[in-house]
Amino acid sequence: MEILDGKKISNQIKEEITVEVAQMKERGEKVPHLAAVLVGNDGASLTYVGSKVRSCKKIGFESTLIHLPEETTEEDLLKQVHQLNNDPAIDGYIVQLPLPKHIDEEKVLMAVDPDKDVDGFHPTNFGKMALDMETFISATPFGIMELLKRYNVDTEGKHTVVIGRSHIVGRPISILMSQKGKPGNSTVTLAHSRTKNLKELTLQADIVISALGVPRFLKADMVKEGVTIIDVGITRVADDTKEKGYYITGDVDFDNVSKKASFITPVPGGVGPMTIAMLLKNTLLARERHNN
Amino acid sequence: MEILDGKKISNQIKEEITVEVAQMKERGEKVPHLAAVLVGNDGASLTYVGSKVRSCKKIGFESTLIHLPEETTEEDLLKQVHQLNNDPAIDGYIVQLPLPKHIDEEKVLMAVDPDKDVDGFHPTNFGKMALDMETFISATPFGIMELLKRYNVDTEGKHTVVIGRSHIVGRPISILMSQKGKPGNSTVTLAHSRTKNLKELTLQADIVISALGVPRFLKADMVKEGVTIIDVGITRVADDTKEKGYYITGDVDFDNVSKKASFITPVPGGVGPMTIAMLLKNTLLARERHNN
Numbered sequence: 001m002e003i004l005d006g007k008k009i010s011n012q013i014k015e016e017i018t019v020e021v022a023q024m025k026e027r028g029e030k031v032p033h034l035a036a037v038l039v040g041n042d043g044a045s046l047t048y049v050g051s052k053v054r055s056c057k058k059i060g061f062e063s064t065l066i067h068l069p070e071e072t073t074e075e076d077l078l079k080q081v082h083q084l085n086n087d088p089a090i091d092g093y094i095v096q097l098p099l100p101k102h103i104d105e106e107k108v109l110m111a112v113d114p115d116k117d118v119d120g121f122h123p124t125n126f127g128k129m130a131l132d133m134e135t136f137i138s139a140t141p142f143g144i145m146e147l148l149k150r151y152n153v154d155t156e157g158k159h160t161v162v163i164g165r166s167h168i169v170g171r172p173i174s175i176l177m178s179q180k181g182k183p184g185n186s187t188v189t190l191a192h193s194r195t196k197n198l199k200e201l202t203l204q205a206d207i208v209i210s211a212l213g214v215p216r217f218l219k220a221d222m223v224k225e226g227v228t229i230i231d232v233g234i235t236r237v238a239d240d241t242k243e244k245g246y247y248i249t250g251d252v253d254f255d256n257v258s259k260k261a262s263f264i265t266p267v268p269g270g271v272g273p274m275t276i277a278m279l280l281k282n283t284l285l286a287r288e289r290h291n292n
Numbered sequence: 293m294e295i296l297d298g299k300k301i302s303n304q305i306k307e308e309i310t311v312e313v314a315q316m317k318e319r320g321e322k323v324p325h326l327a328a329v330l331v332g333n334d335g336a337s338l339t340y341v342g343s344k345v346r347s348c349k350k351i352g353f354e355s356t357l358i359h360l361p362e363e364t365t366e367e368d369l370l371k372q373v374h375q376l377n378n379d380p381a382i383d384g385y386i387v388q389l390p391l392p393k394h395i396d397e398e399k400v401l402m403a404v405d406p407d408k409d410v411d412g413f414h415p416t417n418f419g420k421m422a423l424d425m426e427t428f429i430s431a432t433p434f435g436i437m438e439l440l441k442r443y444n445v446d447t448e449g450k451h452t453v454v455i456g457r458s459h460i461v462g463r464p465i466s467i468l469m470s471q472k473g474k475p476g477n478s479t480v481t482l483a484h485s486r487t488k489n490l491k492e493l494t495l496q497a498d499i500v501i502s503a504l505g506v507p508r509f510l511k512a513d514m515v516k517e518g519v520t521i522i523d524v525g526i527t528r529v530a531d532d533t534k535e536k537g538y539y540i541t542g543d544v545d546f547d548n549v550s551k552k553a554s555f556i557t558p559v560p561g562g563v564g565p566m567t568i569a570m571l572l573k574n575t576l577l578a579r580e581r582h583n584n
Binding site: 106122123124125126127128129130131132133156157159165167171174175178179185186187188189190191192194195196197201 | 425451471
């Protein structure tokens with residue numbers, strides 16, 4: 001059994017980007033500039049955005065945090081978005097979700113210039129991904145593909161079962177895994193809440209990608225010997241014995257499933273850390289594409 | 293066994309549109325206007341476009357055929373596309389594929405205004421489809437969904453195996469079948485050229501959608517009793533005993549597979565006739581959306 005170490009790989013990727021940015025600087029070129037728009041004071045969102053901005057600084061990117069008050073109107077947010085679209089200094093930006101309830105999320109995401117949409121959430125970028133065109137692939141599925149690639153996990157002709165059909169993980173990863181490419185060329189089954197015979201399916205799977213959000217849902221008796229497991233679930237489980245009052249767990253009963261697996265991602269330290277790395281990678285790509 | 297009669301249903305849809313167009317006229321409203329751009333003199337393309345234009349006339353749409361010479365430059369074609377984008381008289385238009393080799397097809401399709409892209413080929417429309425947003429779904433997958441709907445085929449929780457991952461059929465229908473909705477909510481496996489155990493998969497399928505283009509590929513021993521079969525393959529097989537020198541056949545060994553099936557589409561007369569009907573439906577939707 002080999003651990004797919006997202007922490008290690010994400011650090012590798014950040015180091016690679018750091019080198020590239022240093023070279024850009026040496027050549028006197030503009031370095032990548034990521035902006036993040038945060039509306040309101042949601043705790044988790046503050047943490048995520050803060051971590052993204054800190055990562056930018058660490059690797060030599062420029063970064064801008066635009067922190068707007070909770071009561072910002074949709075109109076004002078859209079103005080901000082248009083300003084970012086038109087600002088040549090900004091290579092890419094994200095609008096941190098969720099937005100306050102009085103703002104139409106879809107309307108805001110649709111207003112983001114697809115060429116600066118480093119989250120890959122705009123339908124144009126999603127469509128390009130599905131149609132094998134150059135695009136920004138959103139960070140979580142992009143991170144999974146990169147992890148499989150760096151560990152040389154063989155996916156061709158393998159049966160991959162994806163659990164969960166969300167727009168940001170299950171749906172895109174089911175598409176990417178079945179496309180031509182390496183990793184890719186997998187026979188993909190997309191399972192979801194209406195699936196009746198899930199265990200029958202996962203027992204056939206060479207690769208299981210679980211993006212369900214149900215702690216320890218996937219048990220050892222649901223997978224076959226030698227399976228590769230990608231655990232995208234990240235759930236906080238209340239636990240008074242822990243300092244923070246909770247611990248983080250994935251969709252997979254790691255202790256037991258890992259005994260049968262060839263490869264497995266831990267939670268935390270698997271898919272999670274890859275997400276910020278791939279956002280930074282997309283911002284670098286945005287910079288390079290704007291250069292061309 | 294019940295035949296999913298695409299010929300009959302497509303005529304029903306055309307009749308329904310005819311009634312709606314007549315009502316638009318009575319209310320003094322502009323009727324839908326479809327334009328088709330054809331470059332060169334490819335025989336099959338001339339037939340398709342001709343048939344689309346004739347269908348428009350029959351149901352009361354306005355239509356414009358823009359027939360450009362084979363030697364048209366990419367620049368001139370793009371000019372034509374921009375003109376159509378800016379012409380308020382045109383509700384929707386298609387650029388008939390394939391284009392001559394000296395023209396970059398992707399560049400042309402990307403230039404089509406997504407709001408007039410009634411073929412649903414633009415990445416923005418594809419992405420909206422995949423993200424459950426209002427869009428134009430391309431005609432063949434849209435036609436399959438409509439056929440399943442009108443025959444009340446139960447898809448929820450069923451296992452659908454799609455054979456073929458093309459951008460215009462396999463990929464989009466695999467997405468649509470697994471989305472929330474009726475039809476929809478199916479557990480979908482997408483199989484393709486790299487799939488190793490196809491027969492094992494099709495034997496599990498409640499619904500098989502074959503978009504492969506290999507005559508009579510799907511045999512009776514590959515499916516289970518009670519299966520629903522959607523045959524998207526249309527291949528011409530040379531045959532001197534036929535007047536035209538060929539006959540049309542699908543991916544499915546109809547005579548034998550139909551004996552095991554609950555529902556099955558014939559070829560010809562199944563998915564094929566639905567395609568033009570759904571293009572007309574999209575043009576009607578374009579007109580209605582431009583009104584709003």
